Amino acid sequence: MILNNLKFYLRKYLFLVLVLYVQITLFLITFGTFVTLIKEIDFESEDLQQIYDGKAIYQLIDGYYDAEEYQEFISENDYITRLKNFYNGLNTATEFQYLAMYDQAIMIEDTKIPSDAYHGYERGNEKIQTTINNKSYTVAKAFQLNNQALNFFNLQVSEGQLWDKDDFQNEQNEIPVLLGDTYRNYYEIGDVTKINYYNKMVNIKVVGFLNPNSKVFYQNNTEFYLDKYILLPYIEWNSKPTTLIDEKFQQASYFAMINGYVVTNNDISGNQVVMQRIEAIAQNSSFGKYSFIGLNPHFNQYRGLMTIISEERNLVVAIFLSFMILNIFLINTILFLQQKRRLSTFAVYYMNGSTRIQLVFIQWIEIALIVFLAYITNYILLNQVMMIGDITVQIYIFILSILLSIIACFLPTYQLLRNHMITSLNNDFEGRI
Template identity: 25%
Template sequence: MLFDLLKTSLLYKPKKTLLLFFQIIVSFIVISIALSFFIVSNGSVAKLNRVTQSICKISDNYFGDEGEAFFSRADNVGALKKIYKWENTTDLFNYILISHQNVYIENKKWPENCSIYFEGEKISDAYYSLQVNPEFFRYFDIDLSEGIVFTEEDYLLDDNIPILMGSDYKNYCSIGEKIEMDYIGAILQCTVIGFIDDNSYYNNGNGIENLNNKIILPSLELTDEYDTGFALRLFLDKTTGFIQPNKDLNAIQNELTQQCLSADLLPFTIQGGNSFYLSMWGLEGNQLRSIFLSMLILVSVTTVICVSLNFCLKIRHFKKNYSIYISNGIRRKNIVKSIIIEIFILNTIAMFIANNICFLIGQSQNILLLFGIAIIMTMISSIYPISCFKKLNIATAIRGKE
């Protein structure tokens, strides 16, 4: 009997049923596209909101004569290692290593925007690079479009150094390619293991930059004896990164000063936190996110109203039939089930068709997410029709007076 109720209802005015079905398909196409853009814009805004949070720079004070004296003492390597270990283990702040050092790579025809210029003149074979620690990827939520991120072993200075390339390099080199580079005076043999996603940004202490034209190196740990000058430059860079404070800056500065003095180093200083107003994806990104969310709600509500009204009209047309069914022993809840199932069938089939269409245009959405939306819309769309059915007066409906 349930099947007969569904069949009768679906075949009632088939043109109107097909029109409603087409409308639901179009609605799910719009919902899928709007949902896709909402998720992308929401993710981009969330990333940049994180990037623009205040972080502070740790700076050394080795300039002039102090700098010359510092680089002449081999035992300063051990002192810097002690500071670096403390920075990575203290609970006063999260330590984010972002070391800006140019690398020199010969005989590469890479994009011009990846090259370094000084006073309008291109510096031959020089490219932008960053030396980073694992916290860099976590804090700025860096994703890869291809390849793998650095593993724990990758941070050990070895015969082969894994590197990540910005998206601008994607058409100029490939994963597994070997590259020889000069990094702060040491020749390193490197291998490309991945490419950074195009929408990846970081806070350089002065502003927001994307990583499209950057070469990313792991924060290298020395496993063997290396040239003292190289080791000092390496660890001085490693200890002067950025911090996300968990405590008062004065308390952090006092503790940092104590750590430096105990290691027989000139005290490092913390430069005040810098936060930045979003320009590219600030208000524009939030507005787009609101637009897509409003579109989702508007289309969903419109579809629910149309489905509800359509089924109320069906119930009005079939009121005499339903009254006869009930008089002959059919339980009301079975008719209610048929109404809900019919709405669910229309929503689900329309959702699958819409998702396949969106797949063809590159905007397909997670099928489980859309299925969940279809279930919610079915439940809401059923409320008014079921309410209309429950108000049905059997006696007057059979006589045709209702």
């Protein structure tokens, strides 16, 4: 009887069934999109809080910006050693975290570089290319950072492996690099190529690909995405430079490395300890010219961004709840009006021996079939076509589908279970014979 009833129901009310199917499908897709958006907002909020909440960040800058003072400093025989000692003191201090990072472009042998990954692409600049040893090199986006910055921003790989501590300390023939997600279709793990890095030819080896949308908070950009960047570790060069090229390379590297960020707890006593410790490091390394530019350059952006995220989340939740209530109301209204037209059909089933519970079950099967088909369509569109959400989102949608099929039966079930309604159905049926 159930199968025959479904055939009759679909044949007689095909247009209304299609309308309900489309509406429920769009409702589930919208629900999944909203849930995904809320999860992303919550993740962004937690990520920001984990990084910045309760933190004070100072940007450190060397004091050799005057050309004459700079030339005087690098003319001293031990200036490389002093630079190294100053950086090592900052990097090993226990009173604060030291984040060394810089977006120094490199020249890479142009065999597999994405078209939008060259330096200056966003500004509309032309690709800069040159020939070195009869091979074409392109200026590409690159980002250098130390191990503390890697851990502070919790960068992860989708394939390959992250750097370990040895990658920041050992001088190797090949520098291990991490590539942004844009490079996934151009390189593979283990690929080796050449770059011109601070005018020194260096071999690099691909060891991993960053997760999509990996980002750091760099300079004034609270969302500095690394998808199109080549990441190089800031290596601590233990050996003394033996050639002029090596000297210039280490000079440029260490000047960039000492212009980093100091992260500490945001309290007066902690800040004083940090200032005293940095001054002691500078004196011990005979590096006296440094300064801080701005107190916590990201703090205002962080607070503003957190406010925006909170407001966005509240707005999204409000819109979502309104949309959900409206859709459930419309779906129930349509089903209620449809069931009123079908009372005579249920009267026939009732007078032929079907119980009221059986009638309710038949009704639920009809509604559940539409909801189930809508859920399958939603799964295909969200997961396979739009690539939105994950298994958790689909579990939420599946639970909602079950609840929706039950809630949608409330009013029609109430009609069927009322005693005087059953009596009126019988009277109406008998009056037609």
